[in-house]
Amino acid sequence: MNNKLYDALENSLSALEEGQDLDAVLARYPDLAKQLRPMLETSLHARTMGGAAVSSDIQRRGRSRLLQRAAEMREAKRSKRRVIPMFSRMALTLGLVGVLVLSSTGLVNASSGSLPGDQLYPVKRTWEGVRLFFVFSPGGRDLLESQFEQERLDEIDELLAKGRSISVVFSGLVTRQQDGQWLISGIPVQVSAATRLPAQVIPSGAPVMVTGLTREDGIVEAQEIQLLQAGASLPPLEPSERNNSEGEHGDSNPAPTSQVILTPRAPVPETGSNQNEQEHHSYEFSGVVQSVQDGIWVINGQTVSVNQADIKGNIAVGSYVKFEGYYDVNGIFVVTRIELKSGSGTSKGDNTSGSGAGENENNNDNSNTNSNSNESSGSGSGSSSSEDDH
C-alpha cells in the first residue's frame, strides 16, 4: 500500500513538474486523491521557496574570495618548495659529510694493514699522529706510542717475510751480535763495512736506532746504526703494552718464531762496571711460566735459561713470576733471579705465544706484565720505518 502511495506521489510530482494541472493529476488516482492533494499542494509551495536566482554580486564576491584563497595557498606551496630545497641542500651536505667520515674511517681501516711503501701507509701514519694528538695523559700517550713502535717492528717483520725491499728506520735493543749478524728487538740486521757505526762500541743490550733496507732474504741491511743515550725513550719492546712507563728499554727478542712476550719493566743499565756479566744490561720482567724443562724455560713465549738463576719459591708451569737477567752474546736471555709472584698465571701475564700453558690474551699488570702480540720478540721497539720501495 505504501509503495503504491509513494509511486503515486512521485508520478504526480513529475506530472506537476511537467506543468499538468493538479486536479488532472489527482484524477489519475481517485482512491488516493484525498491523501495526495495536501501533499502535492505542499510540494508546490515548497517549489516556490527555491528563491530567486543568485545575484551577480553574490557570485562575484564568492569568486573573489575563492581565488584569493587559492592565491594564498599557491604562495604557501611555493614557500614550502623553497624550504624543501634548502633542507635538501642541508641534508645533502650532511650526507656528504657522513659519507666522508665513513669513507675516512674505511680508509683508515683499510690502511691499518698497510706497510711502508704502500699507498695507504701515509694514511696509517697520519692517523697514528691524530690519535696521539688527542691523547692528553702522559701514561696513555706512552702506551699508545709503545703500540705504534711495536707496530713498526711488526711491519718490518712482515716486509721481511714478504721479501720486500724498503727503507726502514726503527729503534730497539741489541740482543745479539755475531759475525755482523745482529738481532735488534727481534729484527735480524746485517752490519757490514758499509754500515755507519758510532765511534764507541755498541754493547749487547744497548738501545740503538737503525736505518736500513729490508732485503728479500729476510734481513735488514743496516746503513746506519746510532747508539741512543742511556735512558732515552725507547719504544717498548715487544709487547704492545708496557706497564711501567718509566721503563725505557725493553728487551726483546727474537725472531718471529721464538715469540717473546715479555715486557721490560725497567732496564737497569749496568754501566759497564760488571765485566763479568759481559757488559750486558740487566732487565726485569714478569710473566707466566709456560714450560719447564731442565734449565730452559719458556715464559710468556720466550725461551730463557735459568741455569744460573736464583730461584725463589715453588715455581711450576702456570706460575706468574718476576725475573731478572740479561741477553748473552747469543741472544739467549739468561735469568739471574726469578721469584714466584703468584701460583697461577692465568690472570696475569699474557701469553700470546705459545708453548704451553695458558693462553690469555693480554693483561695489564701494574708491575710488569706484558701483553703482547704473538710472535716476535721481546723487547726493543721500532720507531719508524719508511719510505720507498726499491
Place this chain on the structure above:
Amino acid sequence: MDTQPLLHTHSRGAVIPMQNFDELKALDGLRNLDSQIIGAVYDKYFSEIYRYVRYRLGDEHIAEDIASDVFVRLLEALQNGRGPQSNLKAWLLSTAAHIVTDHLRRAYRRPVESLPENLLDTASVPSDEFDRREQTREFQQAYAQLTSEQQNVLALRFGQGYSLEETASVLKKNVNAVKALQFRALAALQRNIGEVANE
C-alpha cells in the same frame, strides 16, 4: 554565469554523468590551484550550492558565506590529498549539507530571536507582499522542524529540482528509500505548516 546544473535536473533513470566537462581534468586543475579551472568550477557549481544552502537556511547572507566556504574547503581538501575523486557536485552538496547541519546545531545551542531582514519590516508593505512574507515565514518555521534528512530531500527535490535518481545519488540512498523519504517529508511539512498557521 553558468547556472546549468552538472546533472540534468529532469532526467530519469540512472545518475547522468556530467556533460562537456572533464571532471578528472578539473580535479587535477584544482589540485594544481589553476586559477582558470578554479573559476570554471566555481561558476559551474556555485549557484546550485548557494541555492541549496539558502533553501535549507532561508538566509541569503549565511548562504553566501557557507556556499563560498564549501569551495574553499574543496581546495583545501584536494591540497591535503583528500576531497572528491570523481563526483564533484555530490561532494560539494554533501559538504554544504554538513556545514548547514553544523550551523543549525550551533544556532540551536544559541538561539537568536531575530527574523530575516526581509521579514522584519512589515508595517509599510502591501498586503500581498505581507501575505507572501507570512507564508514564507510559516514555511520556513515548519521546514525547520523537519529532520535534517527530510529537509535535505525537500531541498534537493524542490529547491534544486533534482530528479529522484539524482537526489538518491547525492543522498547515497536508493530510489525507493528516497520516495518514502520525500513522502514522509512532505507529510510532515504539511502538518507543520498547519500547526504553525494555527499558532
